[in-house]
Amino acid sequence: MKKPTGSDGEGFGTAEEYLNSAKSMRNMGEFDIALNVCDKGIAKFPNNSNIHILKAQILITKFKKVQKPDILKLALGSLEKAIRLNPRSYLAKILASQILLKGRAYKRAKAILMDVLKGLPDDEKAKALLAEAEKYIPKPKDEKPKAPSEKAAAQATAAKDDVIVVAENITEAEAEVKTEGGQWVLDEKLVIDTSEDSADEEARMEVFSDKLTMFGRLDGMQGIFIIDSAGQPYKVINKKGLDENAIPSLVFNLFKASVFGTSRTNFGSFQRGILVAPFATIIIVNVFYATLALVVDNDANLQTIEARIQRYLEEVAG
Numbered sequence: 001m002k003k004p005t006g007s008d009g010e011g012f013g014t015a016e017e018y019l020n021s022a023k024s025m026r027n028m029g030e031f032d033i034a035l036n037v038c039d040k041g042i043a044k045f046p047n048n049s050n051i052h053i054l055k056a057q058i059l060i061t062k063f064k065k066v067q068k069p070d071i072l073k074l075a076l077g078s079l080e081k082a083i084r085l086n087p088r089s090y091l092a093k094i095l096a097s098q099i100l101l102k103g104r105a106y107k108r109a110k111a112i113l114m115d116v117l118k119g120l121p122d123d124e125k126a127k128a129l130l131a132e133a134e135k136y137i138p139k140p141k142d143e144k145p146k147a148p149s150e151k152a153a154a155q156a157t158a159a160k161d162d163v164i165v166v167a168e169n170i171t172e173a174e175a176e177v178k179t180e181g182g183q184w185v186l187d188e189k190l191v192i193d194t195s196e197d198s199a200d201e202e203a204r205m206e207v208f209s210d211k212l213t214m215f216g217r218l219d220g221m222q223g224i225f226i227i228d229s230a231g232q233p234y235k236v237i238n239k240k241g242l243d244e245n246a247i248p249s250l251v252f253n254l255f256k257a258s259v260f261g262t263s264r265t266n267f268g269s270f271q272r273g274i275l276v277a278p279f280a281t282i283i284i285v286n287v288f289y290a291t292l293a294l295v296v297d298n299d300a301n302l303q304t305i306e307a308r309i310q311r312y313l314e315e316v317a318g
Helices: 016-029 031-044 049-066 067-086 090-102 104-119 126-134 149-155 162-171 198-217 247-265 300-318
Strands: 221-227 232-239 270-275 281-287 291-295
Touching: 016 049, 016 232, 031 104, 031 221, 031 270, 049 067, 049 090, 067 090, 090 126, 090 247, 104 126, 149 221, 149 300, 162 232, 198 221, 198 232, 198 300, 221 247, 247 281, 281 300, 291 300
Parallel strands: none
Antiparallel strands: 221 232, 221 291, 270 281, 281 291
16 A cells, blocks of 8 residues: 555545555554554544544554453444444444454344344354354243344344444443453454455555546546445545545445345346435446445436446456
8 A cells, every 4th residue: 555645644634644544554563653643534534434443443453462451442432433423334333243242242242233234134244243142142041942143134123223222332332241350351262353455455456546547537427436345445536525434335335235136146246236316326336356436427428437437447457
């Protein structure tokens, strides 16, 4: 990843610059500097959920090095903020559920994972984590056998708004987390997967990003997003003040649901999709290990855009 100038976060003008700098510092093992960059980014862009998520990822990575449970508490706090800002954030919920499992807060973890599975019932990661949580939750003696965990999402009901339920399950987790002398007693066997891009994935994402200039001058273009395999925006070109929390999560969830749907029917593979919204048309493109989202005016020339997409795919495959 290209490292922006001013690695301490001073003088940056966009959230993406803070994210890139913090990732660079993390990859160099400079966790405290990376966290400081995140804090500066949050101070400037308090409503950007992606910086809160990255801060949590860095804290989790730091925890793996120093093994201090309080660091996981801080990570959980960052994820709660991210979920409140972006209720549909897949990565924030998956990370939060793993921390809760690590702290043996199995009921809280289950509630969050059931929320994920309501939107993505075929998600293998969420199903595996849910099954892990259910192993440790005792069932009342008079309880009738329930359907397998993969069907739990369909049975989930909530009296309150989903995001409030999820956030409260994080906030109130300490009531369930096992403690000893004021410290969390962690499950030593469970390893939290932070879903960080590998060096090869970073290189691929750079190639995908560098080629985006070919879309820049298209009439009616509102914004361009490259979204990684964990649902996080890697590159954003935002021309019209688009919501950089909601759109990547919307695109990622639609893409995953479409991939699951086509694989289940054995009709082929998902390569393109179009969502027509009141404010714009969103074109979703499968770009190998990432997702490309083009947000264009509803009256934009889709034939011209499709020709440019084909050229883009040929060049990045290159």
